Amino acid sequence: MDSSTPCLDFAVVGHQDSWENIAAFVNRLRNKSQGDLSLQKIKNIFPFIPARDLFRVKVNSKTGASINGVYIDTFIEPDKLNTSYLRSNIKKVHDGIACAKKMGAKVVALGGFTSIVLEGNFDSISTKNSKFTTGNTLTSAFIVKSIEKAALQKNVDLKLSSLLIVGATGDIGMACVQYLKNRTHKLLLCARNEKQLKKLSDQLDDENIENDYSISLRDLIPKADIIICVASSNISEISNCKENVIISDAGYPKNLDSKVENNFDLIFHGGMGQVNFGFEFYPDYTDSFYQYP
Ligand SMILES: NC(=O)c1ccc[n+]([C@@H]2O[C@H](COP(=O)([O-])OP(=O)(O)OC[C@H]3O[C@@H](n4cnc5c(N)ncnc54)[C@H](OP(=O)(O)O)[C@@H]3O)[C@@H](O)[C@H]2O)c1
Structure with missing residues (x-):
């Protein structure tokens, strides 16, 4: 070229x-x-x-x-x-x-x-x-909209649900917090840096948003009805989830490995959308790129 x-x-x-x-x-x-x-x-x-x-x-x-x-x-x-x-x-x-x-x-x-x-x-x-x-704004929009859609499909009432965000203090995690804070029952916040988590939690407290935070994923997982994974590193362990938990793995590369994925019914790759029209590639390599559902 x-x-x-x-x-x-x-x-x-x-x-x-x-x-x-x-x-x-x-x-x-x-x-x-x-x-x-x-x-x-x-x-x-x-x-x-x-x-x-x-x-x-x-x-x-x-x-x-x-x-x-x-x-x-x-x-x-x-x-x-x-x-x-x-x-x-x-x-x-x-x-x-x-x-x-x-x-x-x-x-x-x-x-x-x-x-x-x-x-x-x-x-x-x-x-x-x-x-x-x-492009993080678009990613965040895809994530939160797909969560709403998945909840609707599974007859899960967001307003009654506890939503865990892994990577809550990050760019995309914070955007998800902002959009979903008034649409869920409770936010569960997870990241590795406790100070930043506390800061976010304090801000939510000031707004009377029900929330809990921990650097230990293990502590939060059993309480979550819905989980959004948007951490910038791999999450090796995800166990003791509620039955029928909805999980959106929006990390890229994926936060959860495929072995973990096989253990859950409703887990999907959030944060991605497929555009079917309005673009052309020269040369057209679409058949060998991006094979996510
Ligand atoms: N689906 C898509 O199309 C798409 C598009 C853009 C980005 N992404 C992906 O989205 C993810 C987040 O992006 P971002 O821009 O928000 O990144 P970011 O601003 O760096 O935020 C990353 C967040 O993950 C936390 N974190 C990292 N490792 C963790 C771990 N092991 N356990 C718990 N929390 C952890 C970080 O906090 P601590 O450092 O305190 O742990 C921080 O809260 C990345 O995987 C990125 O590749 C996806």
Whole structure:
């Protein structure tokens, strides 16, 4: 792709969350006659690919307006998202941002883990010609609306329910708190930093919002009718839940591993929406990207 294209409306900087997705994508790019690359070969090559644009995106509105963008992959390895790889991941995110700026993107959206990697520290990024967004507002809206929908489907009255938010003091967790605080019976707040939890709890007390908080997930889980997981790290243990608990795992990558998921009836991947119309990809790789329900 011509990287000197003037004035792209937007760039999305992202990463893949599974080797399966990556393998499907890489092998989709290959000429059929070359055959598929083995997963091991892909794993050997992938980390050395510099951040780069992969395809263009055109988004059309109902009114006929359209904007043009590009998807830039950081080539962060899906199994190296934890803090031990922070330094190299930050570098990859910065490389993705540099690529977006070089292409003249007016708005740069930091998708998935790329915004977490920067931990809200955008001071290091020059925002002179490009504006930045994490898309967290949209994610939060998807989460709370899907909770309302799931509760309706399961005949669960939100007004009588205790809602546990794991990652309550985070960007998305706080947005969920704000929206759901007057729509639930009680909020249960969990994170690792007790001081921040107490601060949030005190604010809710001031507003007469029923709440409880703990750094121990174990203490809160048995009291929860509904659970939203929006922590920025993996939650290894989730047990002693109420029967029929509704769980939305909106972490990205997922907070709960698939073994945990199999134990519950109503668990879903919150925070994601599927847009079926109004966009075009060039080339069109939709069949090998984002296979979430
Ligand atoms: N579904 C989507 O499309 C989508 C889009 C954007 C982001 N996300 C995901 O949403 C999650 C949260 O994003 P964010 O921007 O809100 O992050 P954030 O601002 O960094 O907040 C993370 C929250 O998780 C807490 N936390 C981290 N590890 C925890 C643990 N082991 N147990 C309990 N709490 C823990 C943090 O508090 P302490 O540090 O005090 O523990 C904080 O409250 C991330 O996984 C992100 O990738 C999903």
